[in-house]
Amino acid sequence: MEPLSNRKKVLEQKPMNFWERLYLPAIFQGMIITFRHMFKKKETVFYPEFQREFSENWRGMHSLKRDEEGRERCTACGLCALSCPAEAITMIAAERQKGEEALYREEKYAAVYEINMLRCIFCGLCEEACPKEAIYLDGPIVPADYLRKDFIYGKDKLVEEPLKLQQD
Amino acid sequence: MELAFIIEKFALILVIFVISLTIAAYSTLAERKIAGFLQDRVGPNRAGPGGMFQPLADGLKMFFKEEIIPTESSTALFILGPSLALFTSFLGSAVIPWGQDVEIAGRMVSLQITDINVGMLYIFGVVSLGVYGIMIGGWASNNKFSLMGAVRAASQNISYEIPMGLSIIALLMSTNTLSMKEIAEQQHGINWNIFYQPLGFLIFLVCSFAETNRTPFDLPECETELVGGYHTEYSGFKMGAYMFAEYLNMFLASAVMSTLYFGGYNYPGMDWVNEMAGSVIGPFIGMGVLILKIFAFIFLFMWVRWTVPRFRYDQLMNLGWKILIPLAIANIVITGIVITIFEKL
Amino acid sequence: MSISLFYFVAFLTIFFALLVIFSKNPVHSVLYLIVTFFTFTLHYIMLNAQFLAIVNFIVYMGAIMVLFLFVLMLLNLNEGSIGSKSNLLKMVGVIAGMCLIITLVGSLRALDTSDPLVLQTQDLGLVKNLGKVLFSKFLLPFEISSILLLSAMIGAVLLAKKDIKQV
Numbered sequence A: 001m002e003p004l005s006n007r008k009k010v011l012e013q014k015p016m017n018f019w020e021r022l023y024l025p026a027i028f029q030g031m032i033i034t035f036r037h038m039f040k041k042k043e044t045v046f047y048p049e050f051q052r053e054f055s056e057n058w059r060g061m062h063s064l065k066r067d068e069e070g071r072e073r074c075t076a077c078g079l080c081a082l083s084c085p086a087e088a089i090t091m092i093a094a095e096r097q098k099g100e101e102a103l104y105r106e107e108k109y110a111a112v113y114e115i116n117m118l119r120c121i122f123c124g125l126c127e128e129a130c131p132k133e134a135i136y137l138d139g140p141i142v143p144a145d146y147l148r149k150d151f152i153y154g155k156d157k158l159v160e161e162p163l164k165l166q167q168d
Numbered sequence B: 001m002e003l004a005f006i007i008e009k010f011a012l013i014l015v016i017f018v019i020s021l022t023i024a025a026y027s028t029l030a031e032r033k034i035a036g037f038l039q040d041r042v043g044p045n046r047a048g049p050g051g052m053f054q055p056l057a058d059g060l061k062m063f064f065k066e067e068i069i070p071t072e073s074s075t076a077l078f079i080l081g082p083s084l085a086l087f088t089s090f091l092g093s094a095v096i097p098w099g100q101d102v103e104i105a106g107r108m109v110s111l112q113i114t115d116i117n118v119g120m121l122y123i124f125g126v127v128s129l130g131v132y133g134i135m136i137g138g139w140a141s142n143n144k145f146s147l148m149g150a151v152r153a154a155s156q157n158i159s160y161e162i163p164m165g166l167s168i169i170a171l172l173m174s175t176n177t178l179s180m181k182e183i184a185e186q187q188h189g190i191n192w193n194i195f196y197q198p199l200g201f202l203i204f205l206v207c208s209f210a211e212t213n214r215t216p217f218d219l220p221e222c223e224t225e226l227v228g229g230y231h232t233e234y235s236g237f238k239m240g241a242y243m244f245a246e247y248l249n250m251f252l253a254s255a256v257m258s259t260l261y262f263g264g265y266n267y268p269g270m271d272w273v274n275e276m277a278g279s280v281i282g283p284f285i286g287m288g289v290l291i292l293k294i295f296a297f298i299f300l301f302m303w304v305r306w307t308v309p310r311f312r313y314d315q316l317m318n319l320g321w322k323i324l325i326p327l328a329i330a331n332i333v334i335t336g337i338v339i340t341i342f343e344k345l
Numbered sequence C: 001m002s003i004s005l006f007y008f009v010a011f012l013t014i015f016f017a018l019l020v021i022f023s024k025n026p027v028h029s030v031l032y033l034i035v036t037f038f039t040f041t042l043h044y045i046m047l048n049a050q051f052l053a054i055v056n057f058i059v060y061m062g063a064i065m066v067l068f069l070f071v072l073m074l075l076n077l078n079e080g081s082i083g084s085k086s087n088l089l090k091m092v093g094v095i096a097g098m099c100l101i102i103t104l105v106g107s108l109r110a111l112d113t114s115d116p117l118v119l120q121t122q123d124l125g126l127v128k129n130l131g132k133v134l135f136s137k138f139l140l141p142f143e144i145s146s147i148l149l150l151s152a153m154i155g156a157v158l159l160a161k162k163d164i165k166q167v
């Protein structure tokens, strides 16, 4: 068949000469290479004590954002749950009552908002689906735990801390 | 038999038992550390300072793991397998001469458990027995991968025993004795056998890699093809016994190689040191030197493991039967010719 | 002491040899056979024949029995898979067994206890002496048996090789 691209390279396979067939020189060469690595700089990062810089587009734990006045942005529209390929998000919506304007930005808000971190594949589609810019995957690595139920993160773990400026 | 003799031997056995246990346990740590170093990592470092207590933690973990005995297996043989593997790997160190005779309270105490007339053959026999542990365990698991691992182990060990034995024969021709002690004594100072038998040593080295089932010849436990090889069905302490047996075998192989080819407890300038240190400390320095040599060999084993990839099975058999055996026979012939020429001169 | 030790080891030998015959599982049989060979090694050691003992140990226990075990494991015979023998085979077995018993009884009648053998030279079994005897007094039989082994080996290789002309 005609090759579609010219990237194919035919390697020439010469029969090995005596030294190559002996294998030993090649093995010694390899051993010298590995031995040199003993004195190279170690790449290990001692994780809990030191943390590596995350890259720009790192996707970690979710956080539900607040706006400039410290109100929760999420309006429980359910688009994130719909877009989630792993069906990790569930929520219960509620209507904002009088006097709660400082807490929630829209008239409808998520009374319960849960993400199952065992289901989530950290694809970031929820982040993209959100019309209110309310959810971002900008947190750290989701920590390990012992029980399945502890991996279902509710609003207590997801919602951002209220702004310090607001409090005082 | 006098009481002193029994006490002395008993103490020696105890000491060597403890030493080999410790070395084998710390080999597991060393293996992981060296693997780390060779791959630009640091290896385990959490348990104790620099990971010193890692072997203890591992042992504890092994004990507390669930022991699973497959229902379709033959229980007695399933337990016999790892026990036999561990048992045979302890036996070999009985004939290794650990040092020169020590003079304690007017008695000459030999630092060798027993000097049997056929010491070298004894080691050979113990090594060939070691494969039973693997075979029985692999068969008793009633699992096709285990069985395949066991069968591979058997054929590999038999194939590599032959060149190993032949390379020993060439060594025998130049040393004229089978006793480990005499062989060690002949290599006084720097008169080591490696200078007379370089090819024989190379063959012996390759074969001992194969006999201890270490990479590049670890086909019996080859994970990529056989899940876990002969110990697929093993868990908990029985699995630990197999692992431990492997490290003990490595220790024994290193001790044998140091004794046969690298002078054992001999080192250049030992007469002078012995004179300075007296007849009690001197031999123990020799013992230390032997243990250093053993460490060097253990390091070599690990170094090769983390460098050379595993052989394919047919390559393994080709190497054993078509290269090593003819080489070993050629080595015997050359040794014979050289010895006759030197005797004529 | 050494006589009673001998009887003990001899008892073990016969006991395990019987187990070889009576165990149903072929792999167990082979394992018992290995133990039997081990007791042979003990006998050799008691005779102070160190070299023979260790050679028996290496060759029979370490190599030949491994091959036996190897083949049996590959065949994977189970207790059920052997199947029942035909009547003719059973008859032949009975007749052969009877013949064996008659021979044994006959030879037992002719038997009388011999004096315990006393070795003239205690060190006869050591490697050096054995080698000297083999290479001086018994050189011809030794070499001939080596030629026999060589021819057997060549024969085995020939059998294992495919017929070159046919391929």
Ligand code: SF4
Pocket: A080, A083, A084, A085, A086, A087, A088, A089, A115, A119, A120, A121, A122, A123, A124, A125, A126, A127, A137
């Ligand atoms: S990151 Fe992907 S999988 Fe995880 S909750 Fe968002 S949409 Fe679902």
Ligand code: SF4
Pocket: A073, A074, A075, A076, A077, A078, A079, A080, A081, A129, A130, A131, A132, A133, A134, A135
């Ligand atoms: S996080 Fe965004 S997409 Fe999801 S329910 Fe809230 S507003 Fe809608």
